[in-house]
Amino acid sequence: MIFARMIYFVLGLLEILILIEVVLSWIMIGNENKYTMMIHRMTEPFLEPGRRIQESLFPNLMIDFSPFVAIVIITFLKRLLIW
Template identity: 35%
Template sequence: MAVRIVNILFEVLKMAILLEVILSWVPSGRDSKVWSTVRSFTAPIMEPSEKINDKLFSNLPIDLSPIIAYFIASIVQSIILKILGII
């Protein structure tokens, strides 16, 4: 049961990251209530990813922070699932 809940939460988080990326491409996307809701959910993982992106990839013309956040979310999900598998 706990494994299923963790999987659902992390899949929702990853989908929210993808939705945030899509909304960033829409001209009025960042001004919408959907953006605010999605950003409030993804901020705990996106803000550190943005800092990592600024430090490591500041010279690139594209923002890699969503990819970094998605990768971190996948790693944390795997760690939590392994811990739950041990218990």
């Protein structure tokens, strides 16, 4: 039970970090900011597979849907833990 709660917490934290990454990409703080780079390094492994799939299905699409896909998958995993 404790292990499931810990995983649930980490997945929730990952969701928040992905949302912060999205907002930071909109306001363009820059890659030289150490906090921006830290968040990018933490979320990139979860966003990159979605970007590769999106690029293969819809090349040259101007909107990155990988954060949406990642959050949907994380939400699914969180609900699976509760169930």
